[in-house]
Amino acid sequence: MGDPTTAKPISPLAFEDLSLASQDLLRPRYERLGYLGEIFGVLGNDDAVLRAFVGFADASASPVDQDVREVVALAIAAATDAEPELFQHERRALRLGFTSDEIAAIETLDPDHSDLRAGTRDVLAASAAAARGDWAGARAALAKLSTAAGPSVAAGVLLQIGYYLMATSMGHILALTPPVTSIFGGQSGD
Secondary structure: OOOOOOOOOOOOOOHHHOOHHHHHHHHHHHHHHOOOOHHHHHHOOOHHHHHHHHHHHHHHHOOOOHHHHHHHHHHHHHHOOOHHHHHHHHHHHHHOOOOHHHHHHHHOOOOOOOOOOOOOHHHHHHHHHHHHOOHHHHHHHHHHHHHHHOHHHHHHHHHHHHHHHHHHHHHHHOOOOOOOOOOOOOOOOO
């Protein structure tokens, strides 16, 4: 028997092994990415669990702009050393029009970095603070964001922070490996 601290605790299913309903649910992601994210394969062992996760993922994404979502995702993945999420979101950020300099700036977790887009500093500060467990810092950054962009945006960012903290934690528990390499040659942008 292998080392239980490094063994996969739950075997992921291949896309073809998912129920037809789960295949239909995940087909757009699967076709866009060209692969089934390992966490979806793991959660696919139970259709209700998979549907709940996808429902939360989709619902948490809808209140905020996709560029803001990428800042949250990149910041939390960088702060928690979650390479599978980080590398996937680096590529998604490029597709959304972020430059590699902007992505690298986010990955430094420095909200004062000169290469950050306008309006992302408080999003980055809240996300990085939450990922580090600095609840007071996250609260202060979220309050600044609420004042600057409105409580609706701040609430959406808060939900995204919760989602990505959950997703990166699950990835670490499952010892997921990156399905793609970093845009920075296999290393994070910091």
